[in-house]
Amino acid sequence: MPLNEKTGEFTPKIVAFCCNWCSYAGADLAGSSRLAYPAEVKIIRVPCSCRVNPMFILRAFEKGADGVILCGCHPGDCHYSTGNYYARRRMTLLFSMLDYIGVEKGRTRVEWVSAAEGVKFSTTMNEFAAKIHELGPNVRLEDLRCKN
């Protein structure tokens, strides 16, 4: 369980996949506007939300992530026209499957954040981190192929 060595508090690991065109820029704007959100959130840049393979999210949970959030352009605003629609459908399916195997719905989230929405990026991350704190540490997924 990821406990802070000094304080003994739960410090979750949160992975945020952000599309390059909208959400990553939104995160940049949150930064240049000095809008704080917890350091527990770490961003991985992808060209488009549709680049995010469900495998990446499973991998994150397998490696000990407590929450994974995917941010893309607003519907209709995707730089590649339709990528976020693919992402939305894929994630709906994946998240309900994860819920089924015990990774609560609250640990996964899809959010549309435009390049102009620094405030939304920051509030979203604050909310999401608060939710993960509320849920506590995640059950760790295991890849049985690696265990003999």
Add this chain to the structure above:
Amino acid sequence: MQRIGVFVCHCGSNIAATVDVKKVVEMAAREPGVVHAEDYQYMCSEAGQAKIAAAIAEKKLTGIVVCSCSPRMHEATFRKCAERAGLNPYMVEIANIREHCSWIHKNMEEATEKAVILARAAIAKVNLNAPLKPGESRVTKRALVIGGGIAGIQSALDIADAGYEVDIVEKTPSIGGRMAQLDKTFPTLDCSACILTPKMVEAAAHEKINIYTYSEVEKISGFVGDFTVDIRKKARSIDANKCTGCGACQEKCPSKKSLSEFNRGLNTRSAIYTPFAQAIPNVPVIDREACIKFKTGKCGICSKVCAAGAVDYEQKDEIFTEKYGAIVVATGFDTIKLDKYDEYAYNQSKDVITSLELERVMNAAGPTKGHLERLSDGKHPEHIVFVQCVGSRCSDERGKPYCSKICCMYTAKHAMLIRDKYPDVKVTVFYIDVRTPGKNFDEFYRRAVEEYGVNYIKGQVGKVAPQPDGSLLVQASDLLDNKQIKMKADMVVLATAIEPDPSVRPLATMLTASIDTNNFLTEAHPKLRPVESPTAGIFLSGVCQGPKDIPETVAQAGAAAVKAIGLLAKDKLTTNPCTAKADELLCNGCSTCANVCPYGAISYEVKLINDHGVREDRRIAVVNNALCQGCGACTVACPSGAMDLQGFSNRQIIAEVDAICR
């Protein structure tokens, strides 16, 4: 194994004040593959780049990680630096420890820990980077300008003067746009038509410019340098080649009750019409909704009176396809609807009008032939009240949150013109703030007050109440006197907020250009790239990007043209090498990837494959690197895991995930 160098930037105190950069260097140096790590005050400076170049040469680095600001800021800088030092530019990764770390965290320990993790993720990724080589694509030497107002006309003229073909697509029957509707322009008070019409004529006569009026963009595909656009020429019901513009048809047309769009609905026009006398082209259109011939089959008078035989009731919409290297968007603006602001009685009294309507009233070619009069009864007004910020600076859903920028100046202009022409008319302006930055602008406003005696009152109007005698009672506050005022007026003019023309929204979707919450097109960088869309090859001209006046619009139109010319001047463009690629051994040719590709970049070939000694012909997906934009949709759709994205491969992203969750 890679030989990786890590370079941690202080960014002055921007990073170093919150992140312990020495600690980041120390921790990064322990990561696998890292053979060099150092920090410097400004990595992006010449001295900083020299350090990187030196390390690449000395330590024979095969990949580098720069821990600095956002890659959106300086990725290109560091890639060029690496390239100059002999390293493939795609062997560079950026760890964003400024926007995503130092700027949002206060606690140094926490921020340092995060910076280390972000550096680790970048190192893990670069360990799996492979050198990439950008491809090339051709540039079609032709530009498309969408919108034929002053912004579009100026951009088109500048591009055409540089020697490139330009097509202007304008949805209304004439070019000219909003500026053609204006009477006089601030701060010089020259007549709008006098300075616009010559430009319209110049554009129409330019051998490199083709104007498609009454036309709309229907479909856009392709990418920078090579856009393919379908344009719909709406049926004008007139053969433009035959029409002489004599105007007989309009005179004789018996259906004269349609509201004139050009005069903002203040008077009527015939069903067959040109919007205004100086229209370009001077070819009318038939409004089929209003035309008796189209509604009942009977009439046909216009056809009978047309000596040239130009009227063609059978004409149909025509769609043609053209290729362009660059697109300039100049779709302009409209005033917002005032339905939700009826405290100002806009829908209750004809004497409450918008400022744009006042332009038509003041104009010699307008509904009152330029006489200032009450529209309800034609009476000469004694007192006119102007209300500023109607619908601008509103945080509720009735209006717009932004300042429309042009209203303070045009209201001063209107007030001054009225006082100049009709010294007997009293003019009062209610304002919240008078915002007049700009050359000779504040002087202009002060002239309205000092020389023309316009009465400026700080305070907003709360209600306009029509009175039984036909006047209007204006109830407002005078904040400097701390009073509530009730004053009689004969006309009230509302400085109505402007908003992007509604056509821009579907257009932005077609262009995959980003748009903000107010429907203004977003620029690539608010300060450093203000006339480019984040989508390559799309340039922004005029109010479609944000509120601006005529000089600013013309300046931006010129700037957009220069950017477009810079693109068109190139023979070839280097393409993004981060494209999809199929693993021939894994691909089973199922077509799933082609079905999700938004660019039609994937085709199939039958190829002889040597699969571990088994040689057979297989149907294999092949990605066209010039078409692929690197979104990665196909990589996730591929059921066999054959498709991967170069520069953002499955292994690379998983390495980042692992590093973050470690």
Add this chain to the structure above:
Amino acid sequence: MKYSYYPGCTLKTKAKALDAYARASAKALGFELEEIKDWQCCGGVYPLGADEIATKLSSVRALADARDHGQELVTLCSACHHVIKRVNDDMKNVDDIRTRANNYMQLDTPYAGETNVLHFLEVLRDRVGFDELKKKVVNPLSGKKIGAYYGCLLLRPSEIMTFDDPENPKILEDFIRAIGAEPVVYPYRNECCGGYISLKEKEMAGRMTDTIQASASGFGAEMLITACPLCQYNLNQTVDGLPVLYFTELLAEALGVKEEAMA
């Protein structure tokens, strides 16, 4: 069609006519107003404070009762309508108020804004339809020039009341047309009559009603109609002002049930 009906205190006392004409008209138009049992006074004004709970409970009780009967809740007095509609919005959209109100009430089924609140005029417009009403008029009030007085409570705040355009409403004008009379539009029809201020500040209230009366008669109105007993009372304080009637009285007259109503 049956609606739950909340008459309110004044309609049981000083404004009995407003109520009686409404019930008779409803019958003539083919719907029924079923009075809620044991209703309590709405309080007359909506408690604006975000921390006010107890003062909202009587509205919640009425709303829950309508919900339990599976009926829409109809009101007639503008004040009751304003209070109940806004409390309903709180119960639907404000988590804190909903939770605390339900804690107090201990209802079998907690209430969360399920009931649709309609003003009698909205029933005429949206359920009966003014065209339908017109057909049922047996005694059109032709030639009467009537000014509609809306006041504040039905219209504002418009985002919650969603009754009509708050600055240029037309429901009462459409009503006046439907009963065969001629509406007179005047600009102060949505300005305050003074409301409760008339208890202690009679002069101030008087100035306000004078403005409204003068505006209406200036545009040629011969009488005013309103839905609110307090507006009627205040507007009647103007010396030599236009007569102020309840809209239901004219409705009953047009439908030919006026005598029957007062019998």
Add this chain to the structure above:
Amino acid sequence: MSNVSKIEKQAALIREISGVNPYKCMKCGKCSATCPAFDEMDIKPHQFVSYVQEGNIAALAESKSLWKCLSCFACVERCPRDVKPAKLIDAARQIVEREKGGDYLMADEIPTLLDPELPQQLLVSAFRRYRR
């Protein structure tokens, strides 16, 4: 409690009761332009915001304006910044009424105010607005 902390607490209480963020105000004066009770008020509607911002609650509590506001919501409807001045005024009134002796209407003065036509609604509303 020190004076300063009491003022801060009351200013915070006003913000809490009203649910209004006074810092959204851009001082356009549309509320004062709209207010039918403007002439009767000593502190004008557009000034309420500054009083709350500055924590000058004592002056607000003593102002006549608290008892002149009609709750007609015209300012709420027309405010372009969603500040809702009527809610601020009402919150200040609540603070006064919740303190002992803050009532503006006394039971024993009612008989003098009555007339035969006066509707119940008026008494009920006045009671709720003027008294705790």
